[in-house]
Amino acid sequence: MKKIITGFLAVFSVCILSALPPPAAGGGFKMDWSEAEVILDRDGKARVSYTVRWTASGGQLHGFYFEGFQEAPVFDTSRAYALDSGGNKYPLEIKRLSDRKYDIILADGRAFTNGEITYFFRYAADLEASGNVTQTMSGDKRLAVFNWSPVQWEDALEHQAVTVRFPLMVPAEKPDDAFLGKISFMTEKFVNERYKIDYPFVKNQAGENVFSVRFFRRGLESRYHFQIQVYLDAGNFGLKTMAYGNLLKGPPQKVKYLPAGEKYYLNRYLPGGMLASLSVNRGETVFLVLILTMVFCVLPFFIMTVKQNSMLTAQAGIAAVNWEGTEWVPPKVQVSTFRKPGKVAANLTPVEVGVLVDMPMGELLSLMLANMERKGLLTIKNAEPLNIQRKPYMNTSNDAYETVLLNAVKPDGGLETGALTEAVKTIAAGLEQKMWDCDLEATKAYYKKRVEVYQPGGAETDADFYWGGYRRHYHGYRNPAYDHAEGMTKDLSAGTPALNASFDNFRSSQMCYEGAFNQTVCHDACHSACHDACHSACHSACHSACHGACHGACVSGGH
Numbered sequence: 001m002k003k004i005i006t007g008f009l010a011v012f013s014v015c016i017l018s019a020l021p022p023p024a025a026g027g028g029f030k031m032d033w034s035e036a037e038v039i040l041d042r043d044g045k046a047r048v049s050y051t052v053r054w055t056a057s058g059g060q061l062h063g064f065y066f067e068g069f070q071e072a073p074v075f076d077t078s079r080a081y082a083l084d085s086g087g088n089k090y091p092l093e094i095k096r097l098s099d100r101k102y103d104i105i106l107a108d109g110r111a112f113t114n115g116e117i118t119y120f121f122r123y124a125a126d127l128e129a130s131g132n133v134t135q136t137m138s139g140d141k142r143l144a145v146f147n148w149s150p151v152q153w154e155d156a157l158e159h160q161a162v163t164v165r166f167p168l169m170v171p172a173e174k175p176d177d178a179f180l181g182k183i184s185f186m187t188e189k190f191v192n193e194r195y196k197i198d199y200p201f202v203k204n205q206a207g208e209n210v211f212s213v214r215f216f217r218r219g220l221e222s223r224y225h226f227q228i229q230v231y232l233d234a235g236n237f238g239l240k241t242m243a244y245g246n247l248l249k250g251p252p253q254k255v256k257y258l259p260a261g262e263k264y265y266l267n268r269y270l271p272g273g274m275l276a277s278l279s280v281n282r283g284e285t286v287f288l289v290l291i292l293t294m295v296f297c298v299l300p301f302f303i304m305t306v307k308q309n310s311m312l313t314a315q316a317g318i319a320a321v322n323w324e325g326t327e328w329v330p331p332k333v334q335v336s337t338f339r340k341p342g343k344v345a346a347n348l349t350p351v352e353v354g355v356l357v358d359m360p361m362g363e364l365l366s367l368m369l370a371n372m373e374r375k376g377l378l379t380i381k382n383a384e385p386l387n388i389q390r391k392p393y394m395n396t397s398n399d400a401y402e403t404v405l406l407n408a409v410k411p412d413g414g415l416e417t418g419a420l421t422e423a424v425k426t427i428a429a430g431l432e433q434k435m436w437d438c439d440l441e442a443t444k445a446y447y448k449k450r451v452e453v454y455q456p457g458g459a460e461t462d463a464d465f466y467w468g469g470y471r472r473h474y475h476g477y478r479n480p481a482y483d484h485a486e487g488m489t490k491d492l493s494a495g496t497p498a499l500n501a502s503f504d505n506f507r508s509s510q511m512c513y514e515g516a517f518n519q520t521v522c523h524d525a526c527h528s529a530c531h532d533a534c535h536s537a538c539h540s541a542c543h544s545a546c547h548g549a550c551h552g553a554c555v556s557g558g559h
Contacts, residue, residue, distance in 0.1 A: 028059025031155040032116070037163045038148065042238045044128025048073070050150070051429070052119045054112075061112045063092070063105030063119070068151040071130040073123035075102070080121040082106060083426065086396050087403025092121060128239055135234045135242040143184060144234040145243070149227040156222050161436075163200060163214040164228070168236040170209040175199050183211070183236065188229040191215070195228075201440075216436065344446045345438040350466035351401045352431045353447050357470060361424055362492040363485070367469040368405050370485035371462060372397060377406060383487025387413035399462060401427050415492075451475075 032053040039047045048071075054061055080092035091107040104121060106112065127133040132148040150162060170179065187197075195215040202210050215228055348356065354364040369388065373380050377394045381387040388409050396403045404426050408419030435443065452475070456468035459481040469485065471477040 028113075029054055029056040029061040031064075031153055031157060033158045033160060034150065034153060035161040035163075036150040037165070038127075039165045040127070040133070040146070040167055042167045042236070044126060044133040044237065044239055044241075045124065046071075046127045046133075047122060047124050049122035050119070053116060054119070055116050056112050056114055058113060061117065062110070063103065065097075065101060066094075066104050066151060067101040069100070071125035071127055071132060072099075073102075073125050075121065075123040080104070080119075082112075082117050082119045083404070084112060084118075085116040085400060087400045087407065088396075089404070089407060089422075090117075092119065094121065128241055133237075133239065135237075135239050136231075137242075138231075141184065142234040143186075143231045144237045144239060145229070145231055147227070147229045149225060152223045152225055154222055157220040157224070159216065159218045160220050160224065160226055161214060161216045162226060162228055163212060164230075165202065165210050165212045166232065166236065168211050168232075170199075170211045172209070174201070175211060184231065184233040185213075186231045190227075191229060340437050341439050342442050343438045344443045345434045346446070348431065348434060348443075348447070349399070349401075350463050351399065351427055352434070354466060354470060355424075355427055355431055356444055357447050357451060357474075358444075359470060359473060360489075363469075363473060363489045365405065365420065365423070366485040366488040366492060367466060367482075368402055369488055370482065371465045372402055372406060373484065374459070374465060374481070377402075378409065380484045380488065381413065383484050384491045386415065386488055386491040388415070389413060401430070 032055055034053070035051045037049040039049075050066075052064075054064075075094045077092075077094050080094055082090040082092060084090070090110060090112075093103075093105050093107045095103040095105070097103055104119065127146075127148065132146065134145055136143055136145055146164065146166075150160070168183065172179075175185075191197075195217050198214045198216065200212050200214050202212055204210050213230070215226075217224075217226070220226075351364070351368065354367070359367075369378070369380065372378050375397065377391055377397055379389045379391065381389055390406065390409050395406070397406060401423065404423045405420075408416045408423060410416055451467070451470045454467045454471050456471055456477055456479065457464045459465045459468050459479055465481070468477060468479060469482060472479065472482055
């Protein structure tokens with residue numbers, strides 16, 4: 001009873017506060033965009049990665065609060081870092097403030113004051129335990145449901161994207177309608193209305209195409225609720241739960257699953273509404289409805305007005321579907337794409353062009369090192385075996401990708417393997433930002449044609465050096481300026497064979513890819529975290545209901 005009354009007071013507080021405009025992000029910094037990736041395993045466990053870009057202009061940016069998620073995260077703190085526009089890398093500290101709130105900040109009390117900085121962090125979670133992945137029945141067909149959203153941010157965003165990698169293979173590089181129908185891939189109508197959808201190409205360690213779906217939206221207002229709800233054949237998973245309504249209605253031989261978690265009962269009927277954030281069961285809902293009915297009778301105008309301006313919540317639990325309602329109709333196959341046929345990204349840097357035209361990664365990295373030597377940033381003392389010496393006080397290049405690679409040079413003259421991987425991923429991320437709505441094959445053909453007709457000069461500028469290097473690789477152009485690069489390529493390829501491949505093959509190697517088929521996701525730690533979260537949920541409900549609703553438990557902001 002006390003829990004229900006506390007919850008009601010929290011809702012009443014939200015009604016008042018949500019009528020006011022949200023506070024603007026201050027302190028001379030703002031969030032630009034956010035992207036998330038969810039790599040699903042067959043058992044409903046997942047690895048969730050976030051990439052968040054901020055811009056600072058005079059204010060001291062340390063980090064931000066991360067809150068408003070439903071799953072219980074187990075953070076990979078050793079691989080959390082930030083990267084600024086100058087290529088400088090900062091380790092991150094991730095501090096647990098409560099079960100549902102973390103502080104993600106630059107380590108050692110550091111602050112960032114001017115320019116762009118991007119935060120990278122990830123965690124493991126059990127999405128079946130949190131109710132974000134379960135099963136339902138569509139007639140006699142058993143479907144898996146993925147119903148999840150990233151956290152909501154206080155700032156309005158230039159764009160937001162979520163990529164989901166499912167545990168099944170695609171026979172070709174691009175899934176066609178026949179394949180989507182075969183796996184029963186379907187989306188809710190609101191998903192197609194809100195987002196542009198694409199199918200990015202990625203391989204696993206075995207070289208197989210992983211079925212991936214990306215959801216994209218530009219120009220998001222503050223606290224946008226980026227909810228995704230899709231379905232596919234449950235035979236691709238090994239799930240143990242099913243939607244509660246299906247368990248009640250299914251024949252005895254099919255009732256062999258546990259009921260899916262449903263912590264937010266009202267979210268069945270008011271998905272995304274302010275009442276959906278209350279953690280109440282059926283019995284508690286009846287009592288709450290009685291109270292709310294009285295309030296509606298006394299203050300109908302006030303309630304109706306506030307309802308139109310209520311905050312969205314980030315609780316994207318599986319209860320967003322009215323599982324037991326007779327009005328529920330299985331969703332139809334709906335797909336779309338935001339790739340524009342024939343559109344070419346003509347603004348790529350020379351390094352990004354190298355990735356796009358399938359230069360072997362080892363050769364591209366060698367060209368970058370040789371170009372930095374040309375500019376006086378380092379000295380290649382020996383190519384085989386590789387020995388590099390950084391020039392004193394030379395910490396950055398005029399090219400951000402070269403700066404990342406420069407930071408990979410170790411004091412003993414070698415290259416740190418992990419930093420090499422991050423350099424390649426950074427280049428790929430920059431390329432992705434420019435290619436999001438372009439025709440990949442048309443752009444690749446455009447730059448390969450430019451390589452064919454390019455007439456190298458004296459390799460005295462960045463552009464000429466790289467384009468000459470590509471001309472050398474594909475058309476046998478010879479110039480002594482590339483002798484060191486050739487020797488380094490042999491050494492890098494011998495020490496790290498994965499670098500001898502193009503980017504498409506490199507990202508599918510054991511060195512780079514950490515996908516849904518790698519089961520080393522800290523199962524015990526994740527299981528323990530989920531158990532602890534369930535144990536403490538009731539204990540913290542009364543304490544956090546009012547504070548969380550008023551402060552914005554579903555909102556994350558910088559500080």
